[in-house]
Amino acid sequence: MSTFMELGLNSNIIKALTDLGYENPTEIQSKSIPQVLNSKEDLKAFAQTGTGKTAAFSLPIIEQIDTKSKDTQAIILSPTRELAIQIAKNIAEFSKHIDGFRTAAVYGGSNIEEQIRKLKKGVHIVVGTPGRTVDLINRKQLKLSNVKWLVLDEADEMLNMGFKDELDKVLAVTPKEKQTLLFSATFPKEVESIAKNYMHKPVEISAGKKNVGADQVSHQFYVVSERNRYAALKRIADVNPNIYGIIFCRTRRETQEVADKLIKDGYSADALHGDLSQAQRDSVMGKFRKKNLQLLVATDVAARGLDVTDLTHVINHKLPDQIESYTHRSGRTGRAGKEGISIAIVTGREKGKLHPIERLIGKKFVSTSIPTGKEICQNQLLKLIDKVQDIKVNETEMADFLPSIYEKLKDLDREELIKRFVSLEFNTFLSYYENAPDLNDSDQMRGGSDSRGRRRNDENMSRFFINIGRKDRLNPARLIGLINEQQIAKNIEIGQIEILDTFSFFELDKNYTDETIAVFKENDVDFEGRNVNVEITEKKRSGRSGGRRSDGDRKRRDKNSKGDFSKFGRNRSNTKNAFSSANKSSKRRKR
Structure with a gap:
């Protein structure tokens, strides 16, 4: 095994690493540090969360910084304030024995004048969120014309958060002759897009298999009915008295609601999401790091940059919309050689979402019974x-x-x-727990099938048509956000979502069918400049696409469905038939 000195780092950096308790480099550090020190080629590096990616890209940059110059020589972009703060803190620790070395974090939610004052003194490495970085560039307070290194950390997440324009603006003011380093824990298609647009013939380094879950993490799933999801969460926490974990939710509202319920029920818990002020977020994270909180309820974005090494559990209150995010979530536990457990709470209809995750992480989920009283x-x-x-x-x-x-x-x-x-x-x-009911629904455990093994229709859901789709840049996450923004009902259950080119379908709790139609109409909802129209439609039927039809009608419908789907969004007179044929055609396309 190599040492940090053998990798080519100087004695001042080695001394800082020793002070911090670093003994030997991790695999990603062993591969990345010499590459950045000895080559000017762009680098695309992949490693699991918790394997030391920050040190892998920052140490070789610190080694090469010219402290006699006041120029900003490296810019590191990260998707969240928390991650930017954490990276800047790590760099300050790594460079504490280097005279004259200066670094700064720039991010929204904090006093920009204070950040400008730091930049005017001269900062060698700037760590920033895309929005605040562009703001400082526009104010002519952040000059990147002499940058030698550009680091994109969690770049896929920056694209998911809609920062493409900001990335373009930052790239436009950096010199062409620079080294671009991309580090990520996952390898979705967005990363390839970034490499194509922002990098020149990058060298690729991988520590372990891409997107594969950490060896120390075991994966379990609990099948529940929707109404028992929170009750199951409580039992999972109660059966693990020493739990110290993060509960991941999909939306800010869901995060706050789950946290409020846990606090009301006497648990040591709090919420972390984007609606909190920076002071509130710092307070919550500080309490969690000190273990004054046992459970942290968080969104995916808010948890980025939360550097905690001894989590026992990660609980997916609901699975993420993008399966790569599961790797980020589960990677929060099982760090530093410790064992960890990643738990997914799913309904019978959601069990199918586990299979692509299993293929991604290279591991199987273990079906686990909800604990009894x-x-x-x-x-x-x-x-x-x-x-x-x-x-x-x-x-x-x-x-x-x-x-x-x-x-x-x-x-x-x-x-x-x-x-x-x-x-x-x-x-x-x-x-x-006296006389506590058994929350394990045997029918749910079978995945929602009847006694003959056939897939059961969920009669508790209504299916809706909405006249926006992929061409409007709609995806499941944005559709869920759009639905939640209408505040139809508290904790309304959202079922299956199907995004097509020019229109889409979604399912909601049938008890709120009339309210859903009325709210979308009354709110005069707009999405990407288009007026949104929502209508109720027939649910898909297993084995058939629509109602009773003759063979000739079915053949004609199949033939017509191969054409432009957009006509269904304009022609409402045959809406129900159009829905059926569009669904059938969409399935055929995917195959």
Whole structure:
């Protein structure tokens, strides 16, 4: 195994790494550091979350910085404030023994004048979010004309967040003769797009297999009915008394609602999402790092940059819309050689989403039963006994009180004392889970099939048509956001989503069918400059696309469905038939 000195780093950096407890470089560091030190070629590097990517790209840059110059020589872009702050902190630690070295983080939600003052003093490495970086460039306060290195960290996430225009503006003011470094934990198609647009014949380095889950992480899934999703989450937390984990949600609203419920139910929890101020986010993350919080409920973006090495669990309250995000989530646990558990809570209809994730991470999910009240009480009781065994008794301070305590308890024998002591601490759990129902729905566990193994139609969902699609830059995440923005109902369940070229379909709880139609109409919803129209439509039927038709009608419909789907969005007179044929044609296209 190589050492950091053998990789070509100077003694000042080695000393800082030793102070920080770094002993040997990780695989991604061993491969990346010599490449950046000895070559000016662009670099595309992939490694799992928690394997030291920040050190892999920052150490060789720090090694080559000219501290005699006040010019900004490297710009590192990251998708979130938290990640930018974390990277800048790491760089400051790595360079603390280098005289005259300066770095700064620039990001929104913080005083821009203070950031400008730092830049005017001269900063060698700037770490920034795309939006604030462009703002400073436009103000002519951040000059990148002498940049030698451009680092795109989590670049795929920056594109997902809509920062393409900002990336283009930053690239436009950097010199052509620079080294561009792209680091990512996943390898979605967006990364190839970035490499094509922003890099020149990049060298590719990979530590381990791309998109594969960490070896130390096991993957479990629990099948629930939608109404029992939160109850199952509570039981998972209760059956693991020493849990220290992140609960991932898809939206800011869902994140806050889950956190509020947990806090109300007495759990040590809090929320982390984009609607919080920077001061609030810093406070929440500080409490979580210090383990004053046991559970952090977060969105994917907010959790970027949260550097915690000893998480026991990652819980997917709902699976992410993009399967690559699952790798980011699960990579938060199982770090530094420790074991970790990644849990997915899914309904029977959502089980199919696990298969592409399994192919991505190269591992199988283990089907796990939702804990019963008896299992939870047993685990909590054993935790209590462990605490009693490990407690340190202060003999000196207690000595004066023991005679009166012995006197009060003299009529109780050993067994009675133990029972009463346990009951004092444990009655809450016993009473809560007394007669607790079994949340394991056998029908859900079969994936929503009937007794003959046929797929069951979910009669609790209504299917809707919406007149926007891929050509309007619609994707599942944006459609979910659009639905949530209408505030149809609190915690409304969203079912299957199907995005086509010029229109789409989605399912919602049928109890809110009328409200959904009315809200979209009353709100006069606009999306990407188009007026949004939502209508109720027939649900897809297994084995057939629509209602009863003759063979001739079905053949004509199939033939017509190969044409332009956009006509269905304009012609409402045959809407129901059009929906059916469009769905059938879409399936045929995918095959």
